[in-house]
Amino acid sequence: xxxxxxxxxxxxxxxxxxxxxxxxxxxxxxxxxxxxxxxxxxxxxxxxxxxxxxxxxxxxxxxxxxxxxxxxxxxxxxxxxxxxxxxxxxxxxxxxxxxxxxxxxxxxxxxxxxxxxxxxxxxxxxxxxxxxxxxxxxxxxxxxxxxxxxxxxxxxxxxxxxxxxxxxxxxxxxxxxxxxxxxxxxxxxxxxxxxxxxxxxxxxxxxxxxxxxxxxxxxxxxxxxxxxxxxxxxxxxxxxxxxxxxxxxxxxxxxxxxxxxxxxxxxxxxxxxxxxxxxxxxxxxxxxxxxxxxxxxxxxxxxxxxxxxxxxxxxxxxxxxxxxxxxxxxxxxxxxxxxxxxxxxxxxxxxxxxxxxxxxxxxxxxxxxxxxxxxxxxxxxxxxxxxxxxxxxxxxxxxxxxxxxxxxxxxxxxxxxxxxxxxxxxxxxxxxxxxxxxxxxxxxxxxxxxxxxxxxxxxxxxxxxxxxxxxxxxxxxxxxxxxxxxxxxxxxxxxxxxxxxxxxxxxxxxxxxxxxxxxxxxxxxxxxxxxxxxxxxxxxxxxxxxxxxxxxxxxxxxxxxxxxxxxxxxxxxxxxxxxxxxxxxxxxxxxxxxxxxxxxxxxxxxxxxxxxxxxxxxxxxxxxxxxxxxxxxxxxxxxxxxxxxxxx
Numbered sequence: 001x002x003x004x005x006x007x008x009x010x011x012x013x014x015x016x017x018x019x020x021x022x023x024x025x026x027x028x029x030x031x032x033x034x035x036x037x038x039x040x041x042x043x044x045x046x047x048x049x050x051x052x053x054x055x056x057x058x059x060x061x062x063x064x065x066x067x068x069x070x071x072x073x074x075x076x077x078x079x080x081x082x083x084x085x086x087x088x089x090x091x092x093x094x095x096x097x098x099x100x101x102x103x104x105x106x107x108x109x110x111x112x113x114x115x116x117x118x119x120x121x122x123x124x125x126x127x128x129x130x131x132x133x134x135x136x137x138x139x140x141x142x143x144x145x146x147x148x149x150x151x152x153x154x155x156x157x158x159x160x161x162x163x164x165x166x167x168x169x170x171x172x173x174x175x176x177x178x179x180x181x182x183x184x185x186x187x188x189x190x191x192x193x194x195x196x197x198x199x200x201x202x203x204x205x206x207x208x209x210x211x212x213x214x215x216x217x218x219x220x221x222x223x224x225x226x227x228x229x230x231x232x233x234x235x236x237x238x239x240x241x242x243x244x245x246x247x248x249x250x251x252x253x254x255x256x257x258x259x260x261x262x263x264x265x266x267x268x269x270x271x272x273x274x275x276x277x278x279x280x281x282x283x284x285x286x287x288x289x290x291x292x293x294x295x296x297x298x299x300x301x302x303x304x305x306x307x308x309x310x311x312x313x314x315x316x317x318x319x320x321x322x323x324x325x326x327x328x329x330x331x332x333x334x335x336x337x338x339x340x341x342x343x344x345x346x347x348x349x350x351x352x353x354x355x356x357x358x359x360x361x362x363x364x365x366x367x368x369x370x371x372x373x374x375x376x377x378x379x380x381x382x383x384x385x386x387x388x389x390x391x392x393x394x395x396x397x398x399x400x401x402x403x404x405x406x407x408x409x410x411x412x413x414x415x416x417x418x419x420x421x422x423x424x425x426x427x428x429x430x431x432x433x434x435x436x437x438x439x440x441x442x443x444x445x446x447x448x449x450x451x452x453x454x455x456x457x458x459x460x461x462x463x464x465x466x467x468x469x470x471x472x473x474x475x476x477x478x479x480x481x482x483x484x485x486x487x488x489x490x491x492x493x494x495x496x497x498x499x500x501x502x503x504x505x506x507x508x509x510x511x512x513x514x515x516x517x518x519x520x521x522x523x524x525x526x527x528x529x530x531x532x533x534x535x536x537x538x539x540x541x542x543x544x545x546x547x548x549x550x551x552x553x554x555x556x557x558x559x560x561x562x563x564x565x566x567x568x569x570x571x572x573x574x575x576x577x578x579x580x581x582x583x584x585x586x587x588x589x590x591x592x593x594x595x596x597x598x599x600x601x602x603x604x605x606x607x608x609x610x611x612x613x614x615x616x617x618x619x620x621x622x623x624x625x626x627x628x629x630x631x632x633x634x635x636x637x638x639x640x641x642x643x644x645x646x647x648x
Contacts, residue, residue: 070231122379
């Protein structure tokens with residue numbers, strides 16, 4: 001790292017410090033700290049939430065996938081387009097959950113089922129969450145250790161300390177300070193600003209990479225693969241292990257079943273000013289994600305070229321030598337591309353990428369600290385306490401809980417030995433909770449006959465099966481017939497069957513869904529002024545989830561996403577039939593992915609940089625104005641009485 005790189009890093013860090021101190025003044029109640037006062041607009045939600053997807057650990061996880069599967073997962077991923085579009089546009093789960101006005105998912109569980117169920121799911125979700133989060137700070141700090149060119153170890157009073165450990169402590173401390181300052185208000189504003197800056201910086205990095213590497217060289221490396229393990233031709237990739245078509249198909253089910261069940265961003269599901277804004281934030285985040293993929297994909301394939309192409313043999317030897325110094329084989333494999341990126345990027349560009357990585361670390365770690373720390377207080381302590389906390393006591397406890405999560409993550413990172421891919425680790429640890437909770441969420445929001453007995457049965461069945469599978473895999477290793485995603489899939493299917501069966505057998509009275517969802521006579525008066533509902537007729541649009549809340553602009557955004565995605569579904573169907581009849585040569589696949597996998601994402605990176613920067617600035621201004629006009633209700637703290645929110 002050169003002096004100019006360090007100076008580039010210092011500027012955004014100072015900006016974040018100023019914003020952190022400024023936003024603290026707006027925290028006047030528990031709902032402000034936990035949910036931003038429920039005043040966020042769609043662009044603020046989309047940009048802020050998306051920042052968690054550009055952290056260092058996400059780069060590492062995506063690098064692992066691309067280095068093993070290239071572009072073929074993109075092709076098979078188009079199988080999921082119809083279902084995921086309907087899920088996104090209809091606001092599946094997210095819309096109805098926002099209507100409950102619950103601050104956390106387990107609060108909804110108490111409203112819908114029972115206090116005991118809330119506490120149990122709170123403990124289970126918290127335990128699974130902190131273990132899932134535990135690998136994130138350590139992987140991020142390892143990446144940055146190599147990327148910043150720091151020595152792997154240093155001497156401290158005669159002891160050899162690995163450099164990533166103090167770096168992890170510093171990064172967690174900064175993330176924690178931002179989180180404790182103003183809770184979700186601070187995180188949303190800082191993450192939104194980080195996201196807008198990142199979009200601009202992505203364009204600079206992309207331009208530099210395109211000048212440094214030719215597609216001819218990149219394609220030559222991607223084409224040079226064993227038969228059955230192609231990184232370009234999806235019809236010659238059935239020999240790929242783990243990240244293959246079955247990974248995509250199981251992920252499709254997970255995209256439906258686990259919607260909002262995993263709570264690492266739970267606060268964003270409660271922060272929207274209305275349920276419709278929450279839904280639009282989800283739709284816009286899909287558009288934004290199309291631009292984010294460009295820089296990660298391009299970095300990965302350029303690094304693979306740097307490591308394998310004869311033009312860079314001397315430089316690759318230096319990278320391999322540095323990788324060989326890492327003791328653990330799994331970490332060697334994981335850090336190979338990050339180390340290559342550190343070697344290949346020129347001065348200035350390296351500093352710009354470091355800014356993106358650091359802001360992603362702060363945004364991602366802050367969201368995790370906020371989510372898991374608040375979950376323990378809201379869903380374990382609050383329902384067990386007979387006398388409600390005062391707002392000041394409540395916020396103080398939330399801050400202590402988040403500090404505890406940070407301390408656990410630091411200790412876990414110091415002693416944990418990683419043996420799984422990042423994505424696989426996330427899948428198995430999430431499934432401990434989600435494997436059974438998904439059935440209770442979907443059934444509770446959409447089925448009036450769902451019962452507490454059914455929820456208990458589904459949760460315990462799914463979680464027990466998944467946990468047993470994880471333990472079996474630890475004992476038998478690769479000889480166990482199922483990997484993490486397959487274990488999660490089987491457990492969730494059986495949990496749904498059990499929930500449905502037990503609920504039918506135990507239902508004595510239909511649940512009052514209107515009251516829980518604040519519809520009709522139970523509508524919340526203070527939210528009516530933010531509604532955009534109009535009496536417009538929607539016909540075919542209802543098939544994809546459009547309703548009377550969609551304005552003309554909303555329909556353009558949603559239908560544009562639907563139409564664009566259906567184009568790629570058509571490409572998938574036509575391309576599959578074509579290749580089954582007359583397979584494309586590898587050169588055609590190379591040209592195809594240059595356009596589809598590189599060119600189009602770069603175009604979206606440019607469009608979304610302008611689009612979401614404009615929307616983000618507009619929403620930040622509206623957000624602060626709403627907060628200034630907000631009327632604080634001290635009872636709005638997550639407490640539930642007789643299956644209803646105390647504030648209701």
